[in-house]
Amino acid sequence: MFKLYTTRNSGNGYKVRLLASLVGAPCEQVFLDFAAGEHKSPAYLKINPRGQVPAIEAEGRIIWDSTACLVYVARRYGGESWLPTDPLGMAEVAQWLALASNEIQFGLQAARGIVTMRRPGNLEECQARGRTALGVIEQRTADHPWLALGRPTIADIACQAYVEVAGDANIDMSAYPxxxxxxxxxxxxxxxVSRVQ
Ligand SMILES: N[C@@H](CCC(=O)N[C@@H](CS)C(=O)NCC(=O)O)C(=O)O
Structure with a gap:
């Protein structure tokens, strides 16, 4: 059993909840009140000094960042399946985790925040970065069922959360069949499991 600190709407928290469900890992969710700024409270900053969700508490330790949480859940509950340790397999998964943490986070997620939550930022720049990520995924999935390997891995889980809501960022998904x-x-x-809960 591990504890997942998240919010009801967090896409990054959804990645961890989805993987937990896929591998059958028991997970207790703790919902922070984002609107009230609970993720910036002194108590939560002791859990995640970045003031972000998700973070997890497992085996008496705290892990923050969705990628790190996915690595823990995959290795603790999924064996070699969701994150293999052979050098090439692990590296192939890691390159997609990098896409999720860069072009997807600062492209698709940021553009969605600007459109749906009126966050400050340059929408066109974020959409352009997001389209770069979508182009990379489109090229790969044109002839491979999964991003990294011949089976689903945390590469797919890390990338999907903000790709599936790219329409919210005013990006036309018909260009990416x-x-x-x-x-x-x-x-x-x-x-x-669905992101809606
Ligand atoms: N790189 C981080 C990004 C996490 C992130 O952006 N979380 C959002 C919610 S989905 C958040 O807590 N934002 C509040 C903030 O950045 O101040 C991760 O993958 O965990």
């Missing part, structure tokens, strides 16, 4: 088919494959995985 292979990506849409890949999203459907993720939805078809046993144990899949």
């Amino acid at each position: 292979a990506t849409q088919a890949w999203l459907k494959r993720i939805e078809g995985l046993p144990g899949w």
Whole structure:
């Protein structure tokens, strides 16, 4: 059992909850009140000094950042399946985790925040960065069912959370048919759960 600090709407928290469900890991969610700024409270900053969700508490330790949380859940509950340790397999997964933490986070997620939450930022720049990520995923999924390996891994889980809501960032997803088919494959995985809760 691990504790997941998240909010009801966090896409980054959703990644961890989805993987936990896919691998059958027991997970207790603790919802922070984002609107009240609980993620910046002194008590929560002791858990995640960045003042962000998600973070997890497991085996008496705290881990923050969605990528780190995915690594823990995959290795603790998923064995070699979701994050292998052979050099090439691990490196192939890592390159997609980098896409999720860079072009997807600062492109698709940021553009969505500007459009739907009126956050400050340059929408066109963020959309352009997001389209770079979508182009990379489209090229890969045109002839591979999964991003990194011949099976789903945390590469798919890390990237999908903000790709599936790219329309919220005013990005036309009809230009990315292979990506849409890949999203459907993720939805078809046993144990899949929706982001809405
Ligand atoms: N790189 C971080 C990004 C986390 C992130 O952006 N979380 C959002 C919610 S989805 C958040 O807490 N934002 C508040 C803030 O950055 O102040 C991760 O992957 O965990």
